[in-house]
Amino acid sequence: MASADEATALGLTAVAALKRGDTREALALIARGADVDARDDMLDSVLLYAGAEGMDEVVRAALAAGGDLTVTNRYGGIAVIPASERGHVSTVALLIEAGSDLDHVNRLGWTALHEAIVLGTGGPAHQEIVRLLLAGGADPRLPDRDGTTPRELAEQHGWSEIAGLLDTRLREDDRGSGD
Template identity: 55%
Template sequence: MRLSIATLLLALFTGLAAHAEPSAMNTQLFDAARRGDTAAIHQALAQGAALEARDDQGQTALLVATHGNQIQAAKALIEAGADVNAKDAIQDSPYLYAGARGLNEILQLPLAHGADLNSTNRYGGTALIPAAERGHVETVQLLIDAGVKVDHLNRLHWTALLEAVILGDGGPRHVEIVRRLLAAGADPTIADKDGVTALEHARQRGYQAMVAVLE
């Protein structure tokens, strides 16, 4: 039996409408995550938004909430089952981003909900390495306590210890990070790809407090 043009058009528009509705809900979910509006998050999910939907940067709603340090929104999404290890187009995940940026309240949520401690960012580093570089002392301790490998080497052949010296400022926060990494068993004899150790880098930069700790 041949279908009329009207029937075909009706079927087409019905299909388009069905597709548009989840898309609109996904947009609402992203907006709610960005604002930190937990009620709107629950509403969008109840109305069919996809928990793991991606925006044009490959970010999930959880990563959007993490970027905004929206703690309650991140908690609501994680409790709904959001993947704390889902990576965007530049290989950031909620876990990795929170660790790198020192967002400790959010970081504790992925750590309690299946964070992949071996996952790496676009530089081949674990969450511990950028946390050490940026001077996030308590973040470094959280990651050490969680069991992140302290001697992991990124693509530059730097460990967290090397990065704290090379890219740090030699100030109290980075000195404390060096101290905590060593206390956690970091190997100070590991050198960069040019054969230069953390101690030698600290000496070259005149970071006397770091030198004292490393010696």
């Protein structure tokens, strides 16, 4: 078992390995007791970086090693937010299953749902991510810091499929509340 200082050093080395594209080294370091929540000077941890890059094997290993889903990156976001933005469907599914807070708001005023819409492509991957986020409990009524809802953002970006998904969820919620 690595000491706390050793675990931190191993964690920082694992982040550096990931940034070089060396997942094998990162996985070996995690197995040796790397602190997967240690953050480098860019505030990237193993879990944050692997999530943002769609490195599912590393995400699984980091979660198994006790990775903290609440650790934030330099934008104040948790791993599910950049994974959603970048269209990493399977990574988003892993992070939802692990219990990510789908309504976490980053410094930009956005949740994973907002980022999937605003910074996504509107294509099949982002449509599936919106489905996953909604099924996982993301609040479709939560506005961004400008007061714009995900539905309004989808419409502004011309993402009709995503707008339709949001409309369906909003109708279901309205029926469920007795309105």
